[in-house]
Amino acid sequence: MTGADLVVLSNRGPFSFSRDKNGELVSKRSGGGLASTLGPVLQKIKTTWITAAVTDTDREAVQGASQETVGHASDIQAVTNSFGQTVLKTLILDPARYSMAYDVVSNTVLWFCLHNLFDPVHQPHLDCHFTKAWEAYREINRQFAASAANEAAEDAHVLVQDYHLFLVGSFLAELRPDLSITHFTHTPFCSPQDLGYLPDPISKELLSAMFSYKACGFHAKRWEEAYKSCCRELLEKDPNQTFVAPLGPDINYLNQTVASSECTDAYSRINKLAGGNRLILRVDRIEPSKNILRGFLAFEEMMKTRADLREKVVFLAMLYSSRQQLAQYISYKAEIETLVKRINDTWSTKNWSPIILNIQDNHVHSVAALRAYDVLLVNPIKDGLNLIAKEGPIVNSNNGVVVLSNQTGAFEELKDHVIEVNPFDITQTAQALANGLDTGITERKQTAQALKSLISQRAANGWFNDLLKVCSL
Amino acid sequence: MTGADLVVLSNRGPFSFSRDKNGELVSKRSGGGLASTLGPVLQKIKTTWITAAVTDTDREAVQGASQETVGHASDIQAVTNSFGQTVLKTLILDPARYSMAYDVVSNTVLWFCLHNLFDPVHQPHLDCHFTKAWEAYREINRQFAASAANEAAEDAHVLVQDYHLFLVGSFLAELRPDLSITHFTHTPFCSPQDLGYLPDPISKELLSAMFSYKACGFHAKRWEEAYKSCCRELLEKDPNQTFVAPLGPDINYLNQTVASSECTDAYSRINKLAGGNRLILRVDRIEPSKNILRGFLAFEEMMKTRADLREKVVFLAMLYSSRQQLAQYISYKAEIETLVKRINDTWSTKNWSPIILNIQDNHVHSVAALRAYDVLLVNPIKDGLNLIAKEGPIVNSNNGVVVLSNQTGAFEELKDHVIEVNPFDITQTAQALANGLDTGITERKQTAQALKSLISQRAANGWFNDLLKVCSL
Numbered sequence: 001m002t003g004a005d006l007v008v009l010s011n012r013g014p015f016s017f018s019r020d021k022n023g024e025l026v027s028k029r030s031g032g033g034l035a036s037t038l039g040p041v042l043q044k045i046k047t048t049w050i051t052a053a054v055t056d057t058d059r060e061a062v063q064g065a066s067q068e069t070v071g072h073a074s075d076i077q078a079v080t081n082s083f084g085q086t087v088l089k090t091l092i093l094d095p096a097r098y099s100m101a102y103d104v105v106s107n108t109v110l111w112f113c114l115h116n117l118f119d120p121v122h123q124p125h126l127d128c129h130f131t132k133a134w135e136a137y138r139e140i141n142r143q144f145a146a147s148a149a150n151e152a153a154e155d156a157h158v159l160v161q162d163y164h165l166f167l168v169g170s171f172l173a174e175l176r177p178d179l180s181i182t183h184f185t186h187t188p189f190c191s192p193q194d195l196g197y198l199p200d201p202i203s204k205e206l207l208s209a210m211f212s213y214k215a216c217g218f219h220a221k222r223w224e225e226a227y228k229s230c231c232r233e234l235l236e237k238d239p240n241q242t243f244v245a246p247l248g249p250d251i252n253y254l255n256q257t258v259a260s261s262e263c264t265d266a267y268s269r270i271n272k273l274a275g276g277n278r279l280i281l282r283v284d285r286i287e288p289s290k291n292i293l294r295g296f297l298a299f300e301e302m303m304k305t306r307a308d309l310r311e312k313v314v315f316l317a318m319l320y321s322s323r324q325q326l327a328q329y330i331s332y333k334a335e336i337e338t339l340v341k342r343i344n345d346t347w348s349t350k351n352w353s354p355i356i357l358n359i360q361d362n363h364v365h366s367v368a369a370l371r372a373y374d375v376l377l378v379n380p381i382k383d384g385l386n387l388i389a390k391e392g393p394i395v396n397s398n399n400g401v402v403v404l405s406n407q408t409g410a411f412e413e414l415k416d417h418v419i420e421v422n423p424f425d426i427t428q429t430a431q432a433l434a435n436g437l438d439t440g441i442t443e444r445k446q447t448a449q450a451l452k453s454l455i456s457q458r459a460a461n462g463w464f465n466d467l468l469k470v471c472s473l
Numbered sequence: 474m475t476g477a478d479l480v481v482l483s484n485r486g487p488f489s490f491s492r493d494k495n496g497e498l499v500s501k502r503s504g505g506g507l508a509s510t511l512g513p514v515l516q517k518i519k520t521t522w523i524t525a526a527v528t529d530t531d532r533e534a535v536q537g538a539s540q541e542t543v544g545h546a547s548d549i550q551a552v553t554n555s556f557g558q559t560v561l562k563t564l565i566l567d568p569a570r571y572s573m574a575y576d577v578v579s580n581t582v583l584w585f586c587l588h589n590l591f592d593p594v595h596q597p598h599l600d601c602h603f604t605k606a607w608e609a610y611r612e613i614n615r616q617f618a619a620s621a622a623n624e625a626a627e628d629a630h631v632l633v634q635d636y637h638l639f640l641v642g643s644f645l646a647e648l649r650p651d652l653s654i655t656h657f658t659h660t661p662f663c664s665p666q667d668l669g670y671l672p673d674p675i676s677k678e679l680l681s682a683m684f685s686y687k688a689c690g691f692h693a694k695r696w697e698e699a700y701k702s703c704c705r706e707l708l709e710k711d712p713n714q715t716f717v718a719p720l721g722p723d724i725n726y727l728n729q730t731v732a733s734s735e736c737t738d739a740y741s742r743i744n745k746l747a748g749g750n751r752l753i754l755r756v757d758r759i760e761p762s763k764n765i766l767r768g769f770l771a772f773e774e775m776m777k778t779r780a781d782l783r784e785k786v787v788f789l790a791m792l793y794s795s796r797q798q799l800a801q802y803i804s805y806k807a808e809i810e811t812l813v814k815r816i817n818d819t820w821s822t823k824n825w826s827p828i829i830l831n832i833q834d835n836h837v838h839s840v841a842a843l844r845a846y847d848v849l850l851v852n853p854i855k856d857g858l859n860l861i862a863k864e865g866p867i868v869n870s871n872n873g874v875v876v877l878s879n880q881t882g883a884f885e886e887l888k889d890h891v892i893e894v895n896p897f898d899i900t901q902t903a904q905a906l907a908n909g910l911d912t913g914i915t916e917r918k919q920t921a922q923a924l925k926s927l928i929s930q931r932a933a934n935g936w937f938n939d940l941l942k943v944c945s946l
Contacts (some may be wrong), residue, residue, distance in 0.1 A: 116666070119592030120854055121761040121805070127774050127899040191666055193589070199898040281539070288594040332594070339784055381593055424593070425672040426600040 003153035004048035004087065006468075008397075009100070009144050009168060010161035013058075013090060047353040047442045048087045049150045050144060052098065053079075062090040078147060091147060093140060100136035106164045107323060109133075113197050114187045115289040124197050134202055136430070138167055141209075145171035154178055157471040160213070162186045167205070169212040174380055180471050183213040187384040188323045188409070189223040192233040207235045212384040215470050218384060219385040220409035246413060247467035248459040249391045257367045258395050266368035273316070273356060274372070278339040278437055279398075281373035283366045283388050285322045286333050286359070291381045291405070291423050292319070296355065298429035300343050300380075305352060306434050311352045313437060315377075318369050320361035333359075375436035378408065379472035385409035389418075393451040400443040401436035402451065403429070413458075417451045476626035477521035479941075482617050483634035484575070484639060486524035486531075486563060509931065521560045523617060525571065526552075535563040553622060555876045564620060566613060573609035579637045580796060580869045581621050582606075586670050587636060588762040597670055602732075607675055611640055618644035627651055630944040633686070635659045640678070642685040653944050656686040659716070659856040662696040662816045665706040680708045683762075688714040688943050692858040693882035718939035719886060721931040722864045730840045736860035746789070746829060747845070751910055752871075753788045754846035756839045756861050759832070760793045764854045764878070764896050765792070766786070766812055769828065770851075771902035773816050776827060779907050784825045786910060791842050793834035806832075823842050846873040846910035851881065852896045858882035862891075866924040874909035874919040875924065876902070886931075890924045 010078040062079040077092040107181045109130070112118050124130075145168045148158055158181040160168045165184050169181055195203045209228055218224045222243045231239040257263050264303040270279075280299065284290040301313045319336070323329040340357045358365075370376070376392045393402060396441040404411050411420070420433045439447075484787050526532040535552045550565040582603070585591050597603075618641045621631055631654040633641045642654055668676045680703055683689050691697045698716045704712040743752075753772065757763040772788045792809070796802040813830045820827045831838075843849070849865045859881040866875065877884050877891040884893070892905045912920075 116593055119591055119594070121592070121764075122766070124772070124897055125899065126897055127770065127903075128778065131900055191664065193664055194668070196895065198898050199901060200895055291594075293595070297598070297600065305601065422669065422673055424597055424599055424670050426598065427604055428672060430600075 004046050004151050005153050005156050006045045006047040007148050007152045007156060007158045008047060008049045008161070009148055009158065009165055010051055011050070011164035012054055013049070013104070022030045023147050029046045032214065043064065046153075047085075048088045050078075050091065050147050050151065052091045052093055052140075052144075054102070054199060056095070056206050058090075059095075062266040063211055073366040080437055082450075087151075089147065089151065091143060093143060097136045098140060101470055102164065102261055103311060103325060104130070104133035104138035108326060108328070109198070110166075111187065111289075113194055114185075114190050116190065116194055117288050117381065118197055120197075123290040126197075128398065130199075135359070138205075140169045141165055141167035144168050145175060148172055149175040152176060152179055155180070157465055157468070158182070158251070159184065159471070167209040169248065170209040173212045180214050180439075181212075182215045182217065182467060182471055183210060184217040184467060185223065185227075185384070186219065186247075187223075188220075188407075189218060189230070191226050195230050195234060203230075203234055207231060211240050212300055214238065215243055217243045217245050217467065217470065218409075219246045220244060220412045222412065223384065223409065231280070241372065241464055241468050241470075243466070245470075246409060247385055247387065247463040248461075249387060249394055249455065251394055251456060251459045254367065254391060254395050257364055258371065260364065262364050263368045263371075265408050266365045267371050270316070270365075270369050270372050274314055276375045277312055277314045277352070277353075277371055280313060280375045280377060280394075280433060280437075281369055282315075282377045283318045283369060284320075286319050286329065286336065287322060288328065288332050289381050289383060291379045292317070292332075292336055292424065294426055294429065295377050295379050296336075296339050296343055298377075298433060299354070301426055301430035302433050303347055309434065309437065310347070310354075313354070313374075314352075314356055315354060316356045316358065316369060316373075318360075320367050321359060326398045358390055367395055370395045371397050374398060375433055376400055376402045377429075377433065378402065378410075379405045379429060381405075381423050383408040384408075389414060390455045391450060393455055396448065399441065399448040401444060401447065403432045403436055414451065414454065416455065417447050475849040476629065477519050477624050478626050478629050479518045479520040480621050480625045480629060480631045481520060481522045481634065482621055482638055483522070483524055484579070485564050486522070486561060492530060511784060514914060519626075520558075521562055523551075523562045523564065523624065524875055525564045525613075525617075527575070529568070531563075532565055532568075535565070538686040557892060559622075562620065562624065564616060566616060570609045571613060575612040575637065576798060577603070577606035578610035581799060582671070583636045583639075584660065584762075586667055587658075587663050589663060590761050590854065591668055591670055592817055593670075599670075599672055601668065603672075606909060611678075611709045614638055614640035615644045618648060619758050621645055621652075622648040625649060625652055627742050628653070630941070631655070632940055632944070639674070640682040643682040646685045651815070653896055654685075655686050655688050655690065655940060655944055656683060656852055657940060658691040658696065658700075658857070659692065659720075661855045661880075662691060662700040662703070664699050665703050668703050672881065676703075676707055680704060682738035684708065684710065684713050686713065688716055690716045690718050690940065690943065691822065691882075692719045693717060693885045696857065696882065707821055711923045714943075716939070716943050717941075718936050719882060719931065720858055720860065720936040722860060722867055722928065724867055724929060724932045727840065727864060727868050730837055731844065733837065735837050735840045736844075739838045740844050743789070743838075743842050743845050747787055748825075750785055750787045750825070751847045753848045753850055753866075753906060754791070754842055755788075755850045756791045756842060756865075757793075759792050759809065760795060761800065761801065761805050762831075764852045765790070765805075765809055767896065767899055767902065768850050768852050769781065769812050769816055770811075771850075771899045771906060772827070774899055774903035775906050776820055778903065782910065783820070783827075785823055786827070787825075788827060789831065789832050789842060789846075791833075791839050794832060806941075840868055843868045844870050847871060848906055849873055850902075850906065851875065851883075852878045852894055853881055854896050856881040856883075862887060863928045866921060866928055869921065874912055874917060874920065877906045887924065887927065890920050890927065932933065 026069055053062055079090045081088045089384055108180055144165055149172060155178050158179050160183045169183060172181055221244050224244050228239040231237050282295055303310050339356050344353050370392045378389045380384055389402060389404055389410040402418040403421055405423040406420050407423055419436055421429045421432050517926055550562045554561045582597055591597055591768050617638055620643060628651050631652050633656045642656060645654055695719050697717050698852055701712040706709050755768055776783055813828050817828055843865045851859055851862045862875060862877055862883040876892040878891050878896040880896055892909055894902045894905050
């Protein structure tokens with residue numbers, strides 16, 4: 001049997017597509033960092049990477065590109081392109097079914113469950129419509145599995161990525177018992193209580209599917225432990241093999257970006273924008289799990305309790321929109337804008353406005369801002385890893401301090417060199433921001449150096465090498 | 474030293490007071506059942522019961538009644554009355570401070586934390602105002618402790634009730650090391666993750682205070698286990714002595730109520746209201762933890778999927794308002810009314826309206842409704858015990874079936890004779906309601922008999938005798 005020695009499955013591919021103002025298709029490196037992480041390693045192994053066309057524009061783009069084949073592997077339409085030495089196979093899935101799986105199950109129910117974002121009095125709302133959406137999710141997972149079964153060489157390794165594809169394992173193990181199939185969860189994994197939000201047959205189906213993998217990986221020990229507790233309490237089984245392999249930043253890519261003239265220009269503009277004030281920064285997707293509202297409230301409490309810091313600090317929030325097809329994300333964005341206006345209206349003086357809200361999606365500008373911060377605020381409710389907490393110290397040139405939520409995967413690695421916060425504690429976060437600003441230059445230098453050196457020890461390919469090691473065991 | 478051999482501390486006393494339409498003070502047996510539970514037992518022991526005047530009317534009433542003393546025990550103003558053979562001591566606490574402790578800390582933060590009701594993206598909102606409210610809560614607890622220290626005979630037993638008074642133990646143990654002090658939590662106890670909503674110093678203060686009791690009691694094993702996990706994970710200590718003592722219904726009182734002519738009349742009216750339809754019933758305080766919205770949504774899904782049950786069943790919701798000084802409770806009540814109207818507008822026919830919403834606070838009418846149900850729906854998100862699930866089968870005369878959330882304390886005792894639901898699963902709840910209605914008469918009779926006999930084995934005084942036993946160990 002010919003085929004790929006390594007098959008990678010992920011919902012989103014290395015590029016996403018949109019149309020520019022002239023109506024031309026333009027491609028963009030996808031968020032998530034998987035592409036740059038895998039890039040260097042994939043050149044050594046015969047790899048097929050299977051993804052889905054996420055948007056209508058993606059579907060159009062992959063079908064219109066220099067494609068080698070439009071085939072029907074089993075019953076699934078797919079387009080094959082090459083991406084470096086890797087074969088990139090994009091599944092063209094039924095848009096209505098894909099939307100139920102992606103928008104309803106993955107991004108509304110599973111994401112909210114795994115990050116503890118439900119308002120339990122009102123959400124989740126699991127009725128007969130959800131049952132249908134779950135059937136769509138199951139079918140999309142089956143189609144990924146069928147495609148992988150078709151692509152993999154005998155005894156190949158299969159790496160299944162993330163919560164969109166939890167169920168692939170049970171289908172694929174049945175189709176191809178020769179394969180060595182590993183799953184990696186990039187989000188947190190939740191406690192048995194939180195998984196209990198799902199209907200009992202569904203939480204059991206999910207865990208049973210995870211149980212069918214040779215191994216399940218997580219970014220942090222706490223998510224691994226949560227998964228094990230779920231196996232024990234809800235499945236009443238000892239867990240299968242698990243491992244912890246935190247992702248690192250793509251340091252070469254970051255250094256190249258910092259060195260670019262676009263980044264240098266943006267850095268100048270940001271310094272001008274800060275207007276000689278000290279700089280608190282956050283860089284985030286507009287996402288409820290990021291706890292953006294409490295970040296602003298903490299900053300306001302700091303201004304209340306530390307009059308000496310008023311007119312001396314600005315809070316720059318570099319945010320970018322996402323999932324604007326979901327009601328929760330539209331209203332969360334509006335809440336952010338309303339709160340920022342209210343705080344600025346309350347505290348602004350003639351020459352100073354405390355919060356600068358910058359909503360755009362520009363990676364280079366974000367990197368430029370990371371160069372400049374005095375304090376970087378990373379306070380998620382829960383976060384599988386949080387790569388910004390690792391990228392910030394790599395590019396920062398200001399001996400900046402990191403205020404980090406103890407509910408992030410990255411906290412496990414970085415805790416000795418950051419200011420810890422409980423993300424729900426606004427008062428503690430306010431004090432942490434002030435402490436960050438108060439830290440003396442000698443301590444800042446030492447801490448920044450220690451963070452940078454710790455993070456550099458485990459760059460992006462460390463994660464992927466760990467995954468390959470687990471596969472080969 | 475003279476004094477009481479038993480001191481009971483609870484936030485609310487056996488009576489609450491209001492003014493009737495002529496402006497006259499009228500007293501009413503308080504909700505919660507502690508009064509009727511303690512009544513018979515207290516006659517044998519020299520007891521002082523210390524409570525707080527909760528409302529302005531309470532304060533007025535106790536000060537105006539046939540009082541024996543208005544004294545200042547240490548620095549706390551108190552009124553002493555007798556209640557049977559028990560001395561009833563009502564603390565007159567500073568209203569502003571009491572309101573911060575009661576409304577903000579106890580009923581908004583602690584209640585929501587213990588029942589997993591927070592919407593984590595927005596609530597809790599723990600800023601410098603909460604720090605002040607916590608100081609008020611601590612002070613109220615200190616005042617209860619000072620009063621108990623003053624009242625208790627040497628080596629007396631002290632029983633501290635519920636989440637309003639978690640901190641009493643640490644103050645009282647220091648003031649009076651001779652006393653044997655036990656705490657009983659009537660709510661659920663939450664997981665370490667949920668207790669983590671509180672600022673770290675506060676969750677540690679709370680657990681340390683609980684640790685200072687000789688023993689801590691709960692209505693169910695799951696809450697005991699949750700408390701132990703919190704001690705281990707957040708306090709890094711092996712837990713102190715714990716015990717499980719579920720409360721039972723006051724069977725004599727229920728039987729007397731059923732036999733009253735007021736109840737007989739109400740029973741006739743309810744049967745007339747049901748109009749020959751089969752009856753699904755819920756009896757609840759309007760309280761987010763009771764999961765009232767999902768109950769109606771499940772009933773609607775049943776009507777969607779089981780056309781044969783339309784125009785044959787009505788859902789009677791006997792609800793009573795509470796905590797209407799809190800915004801969440803006002804909006805929850807409005808949401809209920811809006812949803813009921815929407816469902817009735819959708820499904821009503823010429824001679825049939827599916828939901829009858831009855832908002833009033835009348836215990837006799839509730840008992841009359843419990844006599845009549847075919848299916849009793851009890852689906853809380855979390856509930857320390859849920860006494861309705863035990864009272865229903867005692868008074869029901871219709872071989873009714875109970876649909877019970879597996880997140881209630883009562884579920885542990887009753888699970889073999891009820892239809893289990895995951896409270897978040899609307900589809901499963903809809904099916905459970907239909908199953909309840911479909912159950913044949915032979916099985917209904919057997920189940921109803923088994924439930925009644927099981928519940929009767931442990932009536933109200935069983936709980937109190939267990940508490941006294943733990944004290945005497």
